Amino acid sequence: MLDLDALRADTPGCRDQVFLDSAGSSLPPGPVLEEVIGHLRREARVGGYRAAGERADDIEGGHAVLADLLGCAPDEVAFTDSATRSWLSLLDSVPLAPGDRVLISEVEYGANAVALLRLAERNGTTVETVPSDGDGALSVPALRAMLDERVALVSLVHVPTNSGLVNPVREAAEAAHDAGALVLLDACQSVGQLPVRMEELGVDMLSGTGRKWLRGPRGTGFLAVRRASAHRLWPRLIDHSGAEWESAGTYRLRGDARAYQLWEFGAAERLGLIAAARYALDLGIAEIAAAVADRAARLRSGLAEIPGVAVRDIGREHGGIVTFTRAGVPAPDAAAALRERGIAVTVSSAATTRIDMARRGLETVVRASPHYFVSHTDIDTAIGAVAALKP
Numbered sequence: 001m002l003d004l005d006a007l008r009a010d011t012p013g014c015r016d017q018v019f020l021d022s023a024g025s026s027l028p029p030g031p032v033l034e035e036v037i038g039h040l041r042r043e044a045r046v047g048g049y050r051a052a053g054e055r056a057d058d059i060e061g062g063h064a065v066l067a068d069l070l071g072c073a074p075d076e077v078a079f080t081d082s083a084t085r086s087w088l089s090l091l092d093s094v095p096l097a098p099g100d101r102v103l104i105s106e107v108e109y110g111a112n113a114v115a116l117l118r119l120a121e122r123n124g125t126t127v128e129t130v131p132s133d134g135d136g137a138l139s140v141p142a143l144r145a146m147l148d149e150r151v152a153l154v155s156l157v158h159v160p161t162n163s164g165l166v167n168p169v170r171e172a173a174e175a176a177h178d179a180g181a182l183v184l185l186d187a188c189q190s191v192g193q194l195p196v197r198m199e200e201l202g203v204d205m206l207s208g209t210g211r212k213w214l215r216g217p218r219g220t221g222f223l224a225v226r227r228a229s230a231h232r233l234w235p236r237l238i239d240h241s242g243a244e245w246e247s248a249g250t251y252r253l254r255g256d257a258r259a260y261q262l263w264e265f266g267a268a269e270r271l272g273l274i275a276a277a278r279y280a281l282d283l284g285i286a287e288i289a290a291a292v293a294d295r296a297a298r299l300r301s302g303l304a305e306i307p308g309v310a311v312r313d314i315g316r317e318h319g320g321i322v323t324f325t326r327a328g329v330p331a332p333d334a335a336a337a338l339r340e341r342g343i344a345v346t347v348s349s350a351a352t353t354r355i356d357m358a359r360r361g362l363e364t365v366v367r368a369s370p371h372y373f374v375s376h377t378d379i380d381t382a383i384g385a386v387a388a389l390k391p
């Protein structure tokens, strides 16, 4: 069991509001804040290079911390500045020939989708959507039926940005691998709230962010590439830290995932992300997942009882994102009214998950994403405030 009082004491931002936006940008705990600010202060005293040098072991050790979190090896991890940067450089490393097929799911994230459409325009790849099952999760039988030897890549979203859905990643990855396709997992909304073990999920590549469920700083992201799959990829967006410039006309690419990492980075933010990952590991991912599920379930069932409120979460298995609409109150108005009452929620709009939202006839939903530091009292306050929304 997590110690709620201690966690809340460590989270100044959760005391004067009901904070339900860990799927957007969560509240960093004290140790993360201290790490970031402390390092910025040190940079101001001695300069960024020396300050980073003093923390070289911790920065280097970050690969092992992330590897612990992701169920992979330290040399399979690279740090980036956002989940999208991670996803883009992984996508760019997949060799795609004209006529190759890329499969996405109905909950593909907007950034990924437009990047794929853009790439397809240039190199003649086709992008096709795997239908969902009756509950709204990715249909593994439908995926199997679409797979053939022309499918180069299957893009999976573990938890979409706009609903509580948790997709059946392990089963989907297994199907993709049976057909010889690579699997890229967008784990942006799952790392930090659910166990995400690459070994168990069987994915080749993964992307994630620091600021959401991990409670790290903004401007941080990470990726991981399994060693067994690395030889099938061709990282193109490299620099002289990912590859050694040996002579004027030759270079030697690193053999590990750091080929995907650039030389320059915000050391304070990187250290903050590592501190956030360590914080989550110290609490225990299983304990975190249980606490998040408890808050989300309480919120979902409370909302479901309010006349005029429709919970919009799809799928059978649910995580910490709770989405809903209220009849007669557009989602942006509902979110604004809740914010006025000290309840931080966001709006998820069709532009970030077009295929899924169009299929369900939705333009916007209110998104509430309670982390483990949210109390039952907070949840009940939020339910009461939604019930009080006036059309």
Ligand SMILES: *Cc1c(COP(=O)(O)O)cnc(C)c1O
Residues within 6 Å of the ligand: 082, 083, 084, 085, 109, 111, 157, 159, 160, 161, 186, 188, 189, 208, 209, 210, 221
């Ligand atoms: C937020 C989000 C992203 C993008 O993360 P950034 O860190 O903003 O690049 C990608 N996928 C999903 C499912 C997301 O919710």
